Amino acid sequence: MFKKCPNCNKLSCVTKDNKFRPFCSEKCKLIDFGAWATEKFQIPGKNNESDYDENF
Ligand SMILES: [Zn+2]
Numbered sequence: 001m002f003k004k005c006p007n008c009n010k011l012s013c014v015t016k017d018n019k020f021r022p023f024c025s026e027k028c029k030l031i032d033f034g035a036w037a038t039e040k041f042q043i044p045g046k047n048n049e050s051d052y053d054e055n056f
Contacts (some may be wrong), residue, residue, distance in 0.1 A: 007032045 003014040005024035012024030023029040 001014055002011045003022055004010070005028050006024065007023055007028035010024050012018070012021075014021035022031045023032060041053050042053050
């Protein structure tokens with residue numbers, strides 16, 4: 001069974017053996033999840049003003 005990968009629109013095999021489905025690969029799955037996570041956890045705040053820079 002072939003389906004279009006939601007990330008790169010490449011036709012990929014999405015049998016139950018493909019643990020990355022509906023994506024074609026781990027890369028596409030991670031990219032999509034990353035985009036989702038970035039969007040989801042984006043906090044428009046003023047509290048992260050170079051807090052980390054002090055430690056490096
Ligand atoms: Zn893909």
